[in-house]
Amino acid sequence: MNRTLRKKRTSTAALLFAAASGLGFLAPATAAHAAAPDPVYWSFSNNTYYPNQCLTGGKKNSQGTSSVFMATCTGSYYQKWDWRGEDPTNPSFLELQNKATGLCLATDYKSDDYNAVWASTCEWRPGMRFRYVFNDDMPNSGGELMSDFTHPPYGDYSELRPAASGAVYNGLPDFAWNGTF
Known part of the structure; x- marks a missing residue:
């Protein structure tokens, strides 16, 4: 050759x-x-106090964050949330990521009531750990959508709650959330 x-x-x-x-x-x-499993998107409504209103993420602003508020349930991607991450300090709390924006639910620790709620870049920091617990004791009431306050300054946890204005706060208990996927 x-x-x-x-x-x-x-x-x-x-x-x-x-x-x-x-x-x-x-x-x-x-x-x-190996392919990652597809996310399971949840919607959260608070029909006890605000019929047909769902937890909604706003459009991303120039700072890379968005507002979070209650709006008429439409099933849009802005009303879809995925549990993500793994917190080694408290495994029962996860990040809650919005399908439309990719941002995660966040709150601050400025007081023990009426804390602001918004969506921000997903990161493991205080104010970005949440969980949903259905209330078996009160089946018609729904459940609690809670944030982890085990990190200082307040300890334990606090619930998200909507206001008549459509704003969402983190503070006093609200057992009326319905989480569906």
């Missing part, structure tokens, strides 16, 4: 190997390549 033909065959074989590797045909199957 002449030298030119051998060189062409070697180059062609190398090119095919590189292409197959790049497409993943020759890569071993690993956990890193």
Whole structure:
């Protein structure tokens, strides 16, 4: 076989190997390549006090945050929330990420009542850990949508609650949330 033909065959074989590797045909199957499960999106309404009103994330502003408020339930992506993350300090609380904006629910610790609620970049910091607990004792009332206050200054947890204005605060107990997915 002449030298030119051998060189062409070697180059062609190398090119095919590189292409197959790049497409993943020759890569071993690993956990890193396993598909992540699809998110399960939740909607939260507070029908006891505000019929057909759902927790809604606003459009992202120039600071990269958004408002959170109650609005008529439409099923839009702004009303869909996904539980995400894993908090090693308190595994029963997770981040709650909005499907439309990719931002996570957040609150502050300025008082033990009427704390602001908004959506911000998802990160593990105080005020960004939440959970939903259905009240078996009061099946017609719904459940609690709580934030973790185990991190200083207040300790324990506090519930989200809507106001007549449509604003959402974090503070005194509200057992009327209905979480559905």
